[in-house]
Amino acid sequence: MERRGSVSRGRGERTSKHASLVRHVFGPVPSRRLSRSLGIDPVPFKTCTFDCIYCQLGRTTQKTVERKEYVPCEVVVKELRDYLSNAPPFDFVTFSGSGEPTLNKALGKMISAVRELTEAQIAVLTNGSLLFDERVAEDLSGADVVLPSLDAASEEIFRRVNRPHESISLQKLVEGLKKFRKRFKGEIWVEVMLLSGVNDGEEHLLALARLLREVNAEKVQLNTPVRPSPERCAALSESDLERALKLFLEEGVPAEIIPSVPSIPTASASSTTDAFTAKEQVRGVRGVEWERKKSEVQALLSRRPCTVEEISTSLGLNASEVVKYLRILESEGKLRMRKHGERTFFAVIR
Ligand code: SF4
Structure with missing residues (x-):
């Protein structure tokens, strides 16, 4: 998931003094998946259950599975209220930002507050690692769309690509996803980040397609790095992405390729x-x-x-x-x- 400037980056919980200095509402950003998306970042920078090799934000500094109110709900709500008084148009309010949003245990309260403040759809970008937890599933129940990731079909590739917290296994993640599918009333769009030479082999793609069929999401969105990441992961070529898409569709997975440019009219920017x-x-x-x-x-x-x-x-x-x-x-x-x-x-x- 994706990220601040006159912004402090302290680890762990912020004091109320910090909270007043840090901005948690950002954008709207042109999102390739969610059109014009107003972001809410409910955890401190790089507080995540994963440390993905393709992360645009660099290495995870706080790898944890501990849920806490890292950013207080009232701080986010106040920022959002201030923001909305003078906001450009947006289509989604998206919980994402610089870490794993489901680590904030006030996420459910925040989603309810957003629902009262705007008519926009509510989306949550998550790596999916905590969906097995009933409290996380309950917190997410007020969202319209949940966008989890699944990049691997084997434990070995999972560890190589996502470098998860030691308590998280691929099996736990996939079981959590399937359980969440059964109870969540909104849409689930799974993202698969494909990296050349890492998780794009035919056998692995087939295994991934089978897992995804069991998850039964509304959409499976194939992605490859389009922004620079510190570890320089190799992106798939257009033709390799097409090849992966064909394989997924043949396996009955409702797949699509995420366009490489946001579907928003650009402003009058030149080159x-x-x-x-x-x-x-x-x-x-x-x-x-x-x-x-x-x-x-x-x-x-x-x-x-x-x-x-x-x-x-x-x-x-x-x-x-x-x-x-x-x-x-x-x-x-x-x-x-x-x-x-x-x-x-x-x-x-x-
Ligand atoms: S899940 Fe991966 S990509 Fe998203 S913030 Fe964590 S390390 Fe970065």
Whole structure:
């Protein structure tokens, strides 16, 4: 799951002082699966039950299965209320962010509060590792869509790709998924992250397809890394993704490929690289508004690497404005830039 700037990254529970400094509502981000998605991040940075090799956020710093109110429900609700008073349009409110959202034991209360505050659909991105827990399943019951992951059909590949907490096995995860399917009234969209040379062998894909058929989700969404990740996982080519899709469909799995570009009209951004290398003047954009926008850009980029176009679409800023804030963040030593295929992504340095 995906990620902050003028934001503290302390481990474990935050004090109320910290809570007032950290933003837990971010975006809306252009999501390839959920259109325009307003994010809620209910756990501290990289607090997760997994340490996936493809994680865009780097290594997990707090690998745990302990459920706690890492971020208090009232803090999230207050931020959301403030945000909604001046919000650009969005389609989903999505619990995701910089760790595993089901680790927050106030998740059920947060979902109920979101339901009262907006008419948007509610989605939860999860790695699925805690779905076996009745309390987690109960917390998720108020969501419209739950999007768990399943990247492996063997314990060996599971350990290699997801590097889970020692108490979690693939068998426990799959049983949890099947149990959750039986009780959850909303839709389940399983994501399968395919990595070249790791979990895309024909035999493994067949075994995965069989497991997924048993899970009986509404959708199975095939993905491959499109953003830079610190461990540089190799993405599947278009033709290899198509090959995997064909195999899944032949096995009766309702699979689709997640498009590599969000299905949202882009703002008036020109080419990313051109935009960033343009000789923009930073002077003259100072003041409170400047600080607020800069911190919005920073918050977005600390959750996931984005292109200029994506920042522009997410935050409703034009491309040249985005470039100004990127330049400022760069001059403050807070920004890194990485090419991934033809696209240039920006991320916050921690
Ligand atoms: S589940 Fe994997 S990808 Fe998602 S935050 Fe945890 S380590 Fe990163």
